[in-house]
Amino acid sequence: MATENAALVGFAQHDHAACIKRALAGAEARCATEGFRLTPARRKVLELLVQSHRALGAYAILDRLRDTGFGSQPPVAYRALNFLVKHGFAHKIERLNAFVACAHPGISHAPAFMICRICNAVAEAQSAPAEGGLGATARAAGFRIEKTVVEAEGLCPACLEQARG
Amino acid sequence: MATENAALVGFAQHDHAACIKRALAGAEARCATEGFRLTPARRKVLELLVQSHRALGAYAILDRLRDTGFGSQPPVAYRALNFLVKHGFAHKIERLNAFVACAHPGISHAPAFMICRICNAVAEAQSAPAEGGLGATARAAGFRIEKTVVEAEGLCPACLEQARG
DNA sequence: ACCTCACTTGTCATGTGATTTCATATCAGA
DNA sequence: TCTGATATGAAATCACATGACAAGTGAGGT
Numbered sequence: 001m002a003t004e005n006a007a008l009v010g011f012a013q014h015d016h017a018a019c020i021k022r023a024l025a026g027a028e029a030r031c032a033t034e035g036f037r038l039t040p041a042r043r044k045v046l047e048l049l050v051q052s053h054r055a056l057g058a059y060a061i062l063d064r065l066r067d068t069g070f071g072s073q074p075p076v077a078y079r080a081l082n083f084l085v086k087h088g089f090a091h092k093i094e095r096l097n098a099f100v101a102c103a104h105p106g107i108s109h110a111p112a113f114m115i116c117r118i119c120n121a122v123a124e125a126q127s128a129p130a131e132g133g134l135g136a137t138a139r140a141a142g143f144r145i146e147k148t149v150v151e152a153e154g155l156c157p158a159c160l161e162q163a164r165g
Numbered sequence: 166m167a168t169e170n171a172a173l174v175g176f177a178q179h180d181h182a183a184c185i186k187r188a189l190a191g192a193e194a195r196c197a198t199e200g201f202r203l204t205p206a207r208r209k210v211l212e213l214l215v216q217s218h219r220a221l222g223a224y225a226i227l228d229r230l231r232d233t234g235f236g237s238q239p240p241v242a243y244r245a246l247n248f249l250v251k252h253g254f255a256h257k258i259e260r261l262n263a264f265v266a267c268a269h270p271g272i273s274h275a276p277a278f279m280i281c282r283i284c285n286a287v288a289e290a291q292s293a294p295a296e297g298g299l300g301a302t303a304r305a306a307g308f309r310i311e312k313t314v315v316e317a318e319g320l321c322p323a324c325l326e327q328a329r330g
Numbered sequence: 331a332c333c334t335c336a337c338t339t340g341t342c343a344t345g346t347g348a349t350t351t352c353a354t355a356t357c358a359g360a
Numbered sequence: 361t362c363t364g365a366t367a368t369g370a371a372a373t374c375a376c377a378t379g380a381c382a383a384g385t386g387a388g389g390t
Contacts, residue, residue, distance in 0.1 A: 011306050037357080039367070058347065071369055078348065079367080094259040095314055097347060097376090112299050114308045125302040132297060134277050134317060137290040141176050142322035143279045149260055151314040152299060157307035202386085204338070223376065236340050243377065244338080262347090262376060 011114075011123050011156050016053070023050045026105055027089050036087055041070055045080040046101060049090055055098035055115070055122045093122060095151045100124070110148055116156035118163075123156075176279075176288050176321050181218070188215045191270055192254050201252055206235050210245040211266060214255055220263035220280075220287045258287060260316045265289070275313055281321035283328075288321070 027046055031038040038046075048064050049056060058077045066072040081099050084090035090101050091111055102111070103124040112127030127150040138145050155163065192211055196203040203211075213229050214221060223242045231237040246264050249255035255266050256276055267276070268289035277292030292315040303310050320328065 011308065037366080041368080073370055074348065075350090076369075094316070112302075114299075114303055114306065114310070116308075117311070123306060123308065125299060125306075127299055134279075134290060134292055134315065137277075138279055138317065138319070141279065141288060141290075142325070143176065143281075143288065143317075144320045144325055145279070145317045146282070146319040147317070149314065149316040149318070150299065151259070152303060152308075152310045152312070153314070154303070154309045154311040160307065160309055202338080206339075238341055239377065240379090241340075 011121060011158070020047070020050050023101060023105070030106060031087075034087075036083075041065070041076060042080045042083050044068060044070065045077065046084055046089055049084070049099060049101035053101070055093045055096050055100045055120060057096075057098045061099070091124070093151060094149050095153065096120065096122075110150075112150035112152065114152045114154065114156070116159050117153050118159040119156060121156050121158075176286060176323070185212070185215050188266060188270070195271060196252075199252075201248075206230070206241060207245045207248050209233060209235065210242065211249055211254055214249075214264060214266035218266070220258045220261050220265045220285060222261075222263045226264070256289070258316060259314050260318065261285065261287075275315075277315035277317065279317045279319065279321070281324050282318050283320060283324040286321050286323075 024043065024047060027043075028038055030036075044065060045061055048061055058074065058081060061081070062072065062074060062077040065076060070076055081090065081092075084101075085092055085099070088102055088109055089105055090099050091113070092099050093113055093115065095115060100113075100122050102109075104111075104126075110127050112125045114123045114125065116122075127148065134148075135145065189208065189212060192208075193203055195201075209230065210226055213226055223239065223246060226246070227237065227239060227242040230242060235241060246255065246257075250257055250264070253267055253274055254270055255264050256278070257264050258278055258280065260280060265278075265287050267274075269276075269291075275292050277290045279288045279290065281287075292313065299313075300310065
């Protein structure tokens with residue numbers, strides 16, 4: 001049953017098994033068409049991220065890689081993560097020094113994140129700070145924005161409920 | 166002459182000596198009225214941050230502290246930095262794992278930062294992501310935002326000019 | 331003046347995150 | 361098949377951050 005594999009994404013339940021499959025298939029397809037090499041290590045790291053559906057530190061990923069027979073030195077994880085981030089399959093959460101699978105792969109991207117400070121669940125949303133007040137400030141200052149990090153910290157619905165308990 | 170001490174703040178020149186004095190006096194005043202203890206170590210760290218007027222890593226601060234006769238273990242720096250951040254005298258730049266003095270102390274705060282990827286200069290602006298699209302998304306998702314991190318990376322005016330050269 | 335409680339400091343030890351370096355292996359295209 | 365670009369493995373090292381504990385300092389009550 002789908003509910004057995006249900007997990008948290010964007011703070012809502014969903015069919016997780018299908019979602020993992022879809023994400024990996026999508027990544028494979030895009031790598032094929034764009035000429036990227038989704039090697040076993042990279043694929044495995046993406047799978048780990050999608051599977052856990054939360055922010056994972058590089059060393060947590062490394063542990064899981066080791067258990068699966070891959071190399072166990074930090075660069076193994078970091079190289080795969082860098083590849084995934086570079087091509088938009090994953091994002092780094094600066095606040096947590098951790099990584100999440102991208103929730104909207106393929107779509108143009110100025111991601112914003114909501115991070116629960118209790119359970120560390122992460123939901124991805126869209127943002128466009130460079131088009132708002134910050135963009136105007138930057139233009140006025142002569143600063144050219146190339147990339148933005150937007151991360152909101154707070155309480156996810158579940159932990160909020162818990163806290164009210 | 167003021168220009169001798171001129172330095173970068175918000176990508177613009179200014180009278181740095183006066184600015185340092187003002188920042189420290191302001192912090193002292195606020196600590197006095199609110200009952201915080203601006204101890205020598207804390208004051209020194211704030212001074213270092215204001216003086217350098219850029220993002221400093223905790224260990225860079227620690228080095229300077231050591232040279233000035235303070236303790237030389239990491240917690241010395243981190244404790245002072247935590248105090249300063251907690252009370253709004255400084256901010257952490259998540260992207261750089263570094264700290265800057267607050268440019269608008271006392272004023273209510275949802276800071277946004279512009280970070281030059283070449284020279285690491287940092288300018289502080291105001292933001293209100295929780296009141297824009299992200300706020301709406303969060304409300305819809307049932308997420309309660311408590312704090313936001315907004316950091317734009319790009320090129321400051323000087324480095325942009327350099328790059329065009 | 332003295333006590334006491336809360337807070338601050340100093341230091342050691344350790345945990346966590348990330349990169350440099352160099353040798354080796356694999357793949358795609360000439 | 362050669363070659364250049366890219367990917368991997370492994371060792372070492374660097375950078376960032378916290379836990380734990382003992383000792384010192386300050387403000388308020390008695």
